[in-house]
Amino acid sequence: MKKPDHGHPHGDNIVPFTFSEAALAECREVMTHYPAEFSKSALIPILHIAQTDNDGWLSVPAMNAVAELLGIQYIEVYEVATFYSMFHLQPVGKHVLQVCFTAPCMLRGADDVIAHIEKRLGIKEGQTTPDGVFTLQAVQCLGSCGTAPMLQCGAKYHEHLTIEKVDELIDKLRAEPKRSNFTDR
């Protein structure tokens, strides 16, 4: 897998992107779910595949490749990618910790979890650690309020969090070389 060139003077958004064979096959399969004349319907699922294939974020070249695959205008992809909160338009850490901070989770201590992670990783909500391993995000209700406080990392839900559990998770993820993606099986 290619690495985004964080040091490039024009930013990361000009690093070329091509779909991997496996990702392309997955995209083609998804497109069969919709009538051929409405293949644009596959856009959101395909953006997820592209995001995973591009180190967890959607660069302009990655979005352009999606437009070309679906035969639609680039702008049709940009307007969708910018609307949905799960699409990252900037590089993110290998493990994005998304802590729910909506009311039911707040009642059960979500703010303390966020404060602890901020302290432990030395970053603020919304930031990525300098080593590129963790990004911390506060997000809205993830449908897990009965098991609050909770966080999502890739496809996994981590529920009934305590400070100890958060620490264990951070240690485990730091040692995990593979990126956590939403599309993980």
Add this chain to the structure above:
Amino acid sequence: MGRKLLLEHINTPGIQGLEGYRANGGYRSVEKALRTMSPEAVLEEVKKSGLRGRGGAGFPTGMKWSFLAKPEGVPRYLVVNADESEPGTFKDRYLMERIPHMLVEGMITSSFALGANTSYIYIRGEYFYVARILERALAEARAAGWLGKNILGTGYDLEIYVHVGAGAYICGEETALLESLEGKRGNPRIKPPFPAVKGLWQRPTVVNNVETICAVVPIINDGGEEYAKIGIGKSTGTKLISASGHINKPGVYEIELGVPVEEFINSDEYCGGVSGGRPLKACIPGGSSVPVLPVELIYRTAKFETRLMTYESLSDGGFQTGSMLGSGGFYVFNDSACMVRATWNHSRFYHHESCGQCSPCREGTGWMEKVLYRLEHGLARMDDIDLLWDIQRRIEGNTICPFGDAASWPVAAAIRHFRDEFEYHATHPTKVKDPKHFEKEPFPRVERSYAG
């Protein structure tokens, strides 16, 4: 013990797979409907059951189905709404994760009734792992002949696909959901036309919640009349309640509609009482979009009648002294909670999730969040409370979709019932700088009497 129609087998080992599901009576409704009933007869049973949409609005499902346009030669669709993003709601995830074949079964029976040959499950992107569980269930069902061409040799064809979203609460609104399913931004459509006439790809479409479609299974198995025997008045059958917040036993509970709220909160069968050894302060019974109830209006209505878990009883008194059953996202506050902080939290949610099409909603939600931030952090003046009231009043009813109302109601209800707490925030800026101000020193709650 109340009757369990949806969760009866939820803890049975192996229920997640087709074999275990079949062994416990699964797919009987499909056999019964496809082999012995006409689509019209299935619809008739759903009508008789009195089932109302479990997604939040509570619209009668049979009636919704009967509105579906049936032009010759145009495909129709059933789209299941698994977007579940209403704060406090997590029942659909529980069903799909634990007993995925029930949704598949309900969809086959319902699609047959509607004459749909393709059906989609629109699931929120964050539930990616649940989408995988559903895909596995669909593959099993397909391999066993419950899906595909000529199901059970009856000549009926059906394909079901899972479609993942990407994080947007507004895509739970049915027309935004359809836009999103078409690969666009989740901007709600102007209605009419309604989806029943022009839905997915401008074709007739029914959108139903996950729990609604699962409820079709027992309705067809036992008959609509049997289902309608459970519950009270127009609140028939069972309902899943997602219980969270300051209670001892958070989780998903199936209740027979009509259980008293007091029993639901305090009985060991359900929430197991208020947590933290503290008194009850407030309750949001139907997800963040419905008005909050202060302690004196939770167990009893303003008319001093027992408050029941039904559509009618929870909304008794209108918005002055009632709330709504909504999606069944039931969360409880004890006296350590700050209602201003909770309201600020809600308004931050609505500001973040507004699709931005209508200016009252786009601008108003942001403005409310700012004023509430000021109030919560001790930076506000007394007249900010009236300003807040004014903003919410100008959003409600002036937008394309009900999201605008959903953003205003919680603010209006909080000011209506907890104005003294808002005033305290305006007059005690140093005290409220500590986010846990009421944990250490609970705000003295003055119980008000609404009778007469």
